[in-house]
Amino acid sequence: MLKTLFIALTLPLVACVNEPLPPASEKEIVTEISREWSCHEEGDGIGQDFNAIISADPSGDSKIFISNFHNMGSNDKISAIVSTDLSVTIPEQTINNQVFSGSGEISNDYTQITFNYTIENDSGSVQIVATFNYGGIS
Numbered sequence: 001m002l003k004t005l006f007i008a009l010t011l012p013l014v015a016c017v018n019e020p021l022p023p024a025s026e027k028e029i030v031t032e033i034s035r036e037w038s039c040h041e042e043g044d045g046i047g048q049d050f051n052a053i054i055s056a057d058p059s060g061d062s063k064i065f066i067s068n069f070h071n072m073g074s075n076d077k078i079s080a081i082v083s084t085d086l087s088v089t090i091p092e093q094t095i096n097n098q099v100f101s102g103s104g105e106i107s108n109d110y111t112q113i114t115f116n117y118t119i120e121n122d123s124g125s126v127q128i129v130a131t132f133n134y135g136g137i138s
Contacts, residue, residue, distance in 0.1 A: 023084045026062035030082055032110040034064070035134065041070070043128035052132065064088075070119065070128070072096065080104070090117055097121060102128075111135065 024032070036053050050071040057063035062082050069078040078100055081089045088104035102117025113132040118125050 026082050026084055029084070029086065029106065029110075030056050030061065030064055033082070033106060033113065037113070037132040037134055039071075039130055039132050041128050041130035043126045046126065046128060054132075070100075070130070082106070088113065088115070090115070 033054050034056050036051055038049070039052050040049050041047070048071055050068060052069055053067040053074070055065050055067070057065050057079060064080050064082060065077040066080060067074050067077050069076070072095065076095050078090060078095065079093060081091065083089070086106040086108065088106060090100060090102040090104070092099060092101040094100075099120040100117060102115055104113050104115040104117075106113050111134045115128075115130040115132070117128055117130070119128065
């Protein structure tokens with residue numbers, strides 16, 4: 001009787017264990033991060049705060065546009081690719097005679113993205129770390 005009671009009382013506890021959530025799809029991640037961000041970036045001789053907007057690229061579920069990336073103005077957009085492991089790839093692209101490439105990491109709660117990227121132009125190259133925060137200048 002005592003053994004049956006023990007099993008009956010512990011069985012509900014086993015059923016209440018939280019299973020890890022499946023990874024979000026690229027489309028779900030893109031939806032979560034598509035908004036205005038407060039940004040701070042640092043690099044060789046560069047330190048600036050600005051806002052940028054991430055939006056979905058309609059040409060693919062994992063693709064995004066980042067307007068005003070590197071404080072270049074809202075008319076200039078960088079394209080990037082989001083992965084289910086919360087990484088972001090900035091493929092090499094040229095905007096305003098500057099070549100951009102790099103990568104980033106999205107926080108698990110979708111409130112911060114840290115980008116490490118390179119800008120190359122006729123003067124050479126610069127490594128930059130940019131932190132995008134949702135909810136205020138970092």
